[in-house]
């Protein structure tokens with residue numbers, strides 16, 4: 535059975551910043567888009583650059599390595615060069631903390647296929 539685990543305190547986040555949360559030695563990108571928390575694996579789908587060290591441009595994250603542009607609301611690659619989508623994970627906010635859904639047996643996160651409403 536899957537369960538939610540704490541990743542990072544909401545008090546560490548700002549509305550347009552990119553943050554890193556750690557769980558089970560795995561880094562996650564955490565950010566807020568359109569008032570909703572978005573969590574993804576903290577590595578670019580192209581060549582693993584840590585996206586928490588990248589740049590926000592509106593609702594997108596821009597990877598400085600090869601200018602990959604990823605829409606944080608959908609995970610899609612939206613730049614001129616196309617890459618695989620971001621690996622977003624299921625998250626929620628409870629008691630002031632961002633939590634992610636994981637499989638307790640493997641500690642693997644559950645991927646999110648849900649887009650954030652505009």
Ligand code: FES
Pocket residue numbers: 578579580581582583597598599600601602
């Ligand atoms: S590593 Fe991010 S675009 Fe290549």
